[in-house]
Amino acid sequence: MTRPQEVRFLRTQSTMAYPAGRLLALRDGGLNVLAPDGWTRLRTExxxxxxxxTREEAExxxxxxxxxxxxxxxxxxxGRV
Known part of the structure; x- marks a missing residue:
């Protein structure tokens, strides 16, 4: 049995502003988006x-x-709020 990945990656749908979508990461139940200044926490689902x-697809x-x-x-x- 393998251990679950600590970080799961996602890609959003393409938009006019982001033709390749945006990279998201799910860790510890929190969702983050890759932004110009690094990872930014999202407060949405x-x-x-x-x-x-997969990790390879995110790479x-x-x-x-x-x-x-x-x-x-x-x-x-x-972190805790």
């Missing part, structure tokens, strides 16, 4: 139409869009 990505997305791969290792843990 998973966007409708978003698709799950491919970063390479295509010009994002450094190390960001995939920097998804923040959700």
């Amino acid at each position: 998973r966007p409708r139409g978003s698709t799950w990505l 491919d997305w970063c390479e295509r869009e010009g994002w450094p791969l190390h960001l995939l290792n920097e998804v923040p843990h959700q």
Whole structure:
């Protein structure tokens, strides 16, 4: 039996502003979006139409869009509010 992934990645649907969609990460029950200044916490549920990505697919997305791969290792843990 394998352990569940600590971070799960998703991609939003394409929009005019984001033709390749946006990269999302789910960790500790919290959803984050990759933004120019790093990961930003979202206070919403998973966007409708978003698709799950494997780690490798998230790496491919970063390479295509010009994002450094190390960001995939920097998804923040959700702290207590």
